Amino acid sequence: MNLFLLDIDGTLVDSDEIDQHCLTLAIEDVLGISTDGNWSQYQKVTDSGIIDEILLKNNVSESRSIIHRKVEARYLERIREYLNNNPSEMHEIKGAKKFIDQMQDREDTHIAIATGAWESAAKLKLQAVGIDASKITFTSSSDAMSRTEIMALAAFRAKQDTGETFDRRVFFGDGEWNKNASQELGYDFVAVGTGVKHHTQIPNFTHYQSVFSQLSL
Structure with a gap:
């Protein structure tokens, strides 16, 4: 049995620029702190x-949990505002929805989402591009803070959901942090797009068969 774990931003949804724009604005709205949106400089992306x-x-003394909730709420507002004003600017990565549908039909494969986004924002972005995540094992930054924790928890939940033991765990992602976390956990990694170089790489999900051959899936 194979477990395919999927990131969202830049992997299933072409949302990196929108995400960066809305999150930096939300941080400034709530905290009054300007950030450049270069998330790669952070230890936990x-x-x-x-x-x-x-x-x-920034030595912020207010309750961290309260601030997290405030920023998340403002971030959601910013995303909704952006989508209302630019309804055609968020797209699925080519072939993503069809890939999920086809993998869900396979008896030897289970799909799970393991995203660094907050659950509320992640599901809003999936909904915006027409991807139904209601029947997919789901783990996000609302559950854990680091990529490795999120991915490991996704695998644990997938085992609970299916009762299966997975022979292969394959993570599809677009960032160096995805690649590093996959290596740390011993998962196979497939790079989606051009954001990170790897020996197993696809430009989008219309080309997934080529990487299946490389991974002997």
Whole structure:
């Protein structure tokens, strides 16, 4: 039995620029702190990890859990505002929805989402591009702060959901942090797009068969 774990931003949804724009605005709205949106400089490249590091660096004394909730709520408002004003600017990564549908039909494969986004924002972005996540094992930055914790928890939940033991765990992602976490956990990694180089790489999900051959799936 194979477990395919999927990131969202830049992997299933072409949302990196929108995500960066809305999160930096939300941080400034709530905390009055300007950020450049270069998330790769943070130790934990997840919504909750980024906020936590900003709070520590700026010696913010207010309750961290309260601030997390405030920033998340404002971030959701910013995304909704952006989508209302630019309804055609968020798209699925080519072939993503069809890939999920086809993998869900396979008896030897289970799909799980393991995203560094907060659950509320992640599901809003999936909904915006027509991807139904209601029957998919789901783990996010609302559950854990680091990528490795999120991915390990996704695998644990997938085992609970299916009762299966997985022979292969394959993570599909677009960032260096995805690749590093996959290596740490011993998961196979497939790079989606051009954001990170790897020996197993696809430009989008219309080309997934080529990487299946490389991984002997």
